[in-house]
Amino acid sequence: MANSKGFKLSNPHLTGEDFLYHIGLSTNDNLAQRFGDVKFICMGGKASRMKDFANLIYKVLGKPKNCEFEASDNDEPVLKDLGASAGRYSYFKVGPVISANHGIGSASMSVVLHELLKLTHYSGCNDVTWIRIGTSGGLGIEPGTPVITEQSYNGLLEPCYKQVACGREIVYDTKTTADVAKNLLECAKRLNLPAMFGNTVGANDFFEEQGRLDGALCNHTEEDKMAFLKRAHDEFGVKNMEMESACFTAMCNRANTKCAVICVTLLNRLHGDQVNVAKEVLKSWENRPQEIVAEFIRSNC
Numbered sequence: 001m002a003n004s005k006g007f008k009l010s011n012p013h014l015t016g017e018d019f020l021y022h023i024g025l026s027t028n029d030n031l032a033q034r035f036g037d038v039k040f041i042c043m044g045g046k047a048s049r050m051k052d053f054a055n056l057i058y059k060v061l062g063k064p065k066n067c068e069f070e071a072s073d074n075d076e077p078v079l080k081d082l083g084a085s086a087g088r089y090s091y092f093k094v095g096p097v098i099s100a101n102h103g104i105g106s107a108s109m110s111v112v113l114h115e116l117l118k119l120t121h122y123s124g125c126n127d128v129t130w131i132r133i134g135t136s137g138g139l140g141i142e143p144g145t146p147v148i149t150e151q152s153y154n155g156l157l158e159p160c161y162k163q164v165a166c167g168r169e170i171v172y173d174t175k176t177t178a179d180v181a182k183n184l185l186e187c188a189k190r191l192n193l194p195a196m197f198g199n200t201v202g203a204n205d206f207f208e209e210q211g212r213l214d215g216a217l218c219n220h221t222e223e224d225k226m227a228f229l230k231r232a233h234d235e236f237g238v239k240n241m242e243m244e245s246a247c248f249t250a251m252c253n254r255a256n257t258k259c260a261v262i263c264v265t266l267l268n269r270l271h272g273d274q275v276n277v278a279k280e281v282l283k284s285w286e287n288r289p290q291e292i293v294a295e296f297i298r299s300n301c
């Protein structure tokens with residue numbers, strides 16, 4: 001059923017009271033008043049990254065109205081981690097933005113994505129843009145470069161995500177929204193930050209599915225690895241690999257919402273497997289997609 005603003009999730013069973021168990025909310029929690037103005041939902045693996053991003057947005061949007069703060073005696077308000085009571089994910093409401101972490105991999109991400117999609121549905125939101133802000137391993141590009149995904153591939157190098165439901169596999173589209181991707185690249189240029197378009201593998205594993213040789217267990221050779229990485233790069237235009245883009249884009253497409261994925265590369269996988277970047281460098285690279293997305297939100301508010 002469509003909500004009051006016409007946003008419709010394709011699930012005829014969403015008719016009654018609903019407990020969004022993993023994010024600690026329910027349809028009895030005054031959702032429309034608290035979340036009805038949300039226009040951007042930004043997600044990334046780490047809770048600390050998404051807290052930093054929420055604080056960055058608070059600053060960039062000039063202390064917007066409709067934030068959720070912790071009860072505090074301090075003059076300086078502290079954004080409230082709305083997921084703390086449920087204990088699974090961290091998420092923050094800052095003006096028109098929700099900043100949420102999703103953990104590692106599609107299994108963890110899909111749970112919070114289902115519940116946040118329902119949150120937007122029950123809150124009467126419309127025209128929400130969903131952006132994944134992450135890290136990745138690059139293919140043939142300078143480490144530290146944010147890649148803006150055009151098309152996500154699964155670990156079999158297929159341009160789709162396969163969702164299993166009731167013992168059957170259903171194939172979903174994994175393209176991102178071209179206008180949003182283009183706009184993000186323009187924002188990077190305005191900020192003088194490096195960024196490029198590319199295709200992204202959203203694998204179900206960090207080690208074997210991404211062709212690494214340095215997992216605890218490995219049955220493939222260096223030649224197998226290089227053939228896989230080169231095929232991804234040369235045949236499919238893959239510029240980076242991470243672990244959520246295929247599921248993320250598939251779910252956003254199914255929900256008819258705009259979506260983008262921007263992940264900074266931490267290494268060049270054609271040169272190795274280990275992520276051994278110094279902590280301060282890692283932090284500054286991790287900040288790049290956040291700055292680009294903050295500029296995107298600022299310029300589209």
Ligand SMILES: O=P(O)(O)O[C@H]1O[C@H](CO)[C@@H](O)[C@H]1O
Binds near residue numbers: 044134135206243
């Ligand atoms: O930086 P985040 O968002 O966590 O994303 C990447 O990092 C994790 C693996 O280290 C995976 O979740 C991968 O997709």
Ligand SMILES: O=c1cc[nH]c(=O)[nH]1
Binds near residue numbers: 136138241243
């Ligand atoms: O190589 C990498 C780096 C970060 N995240 C991944 O999934 N892969």
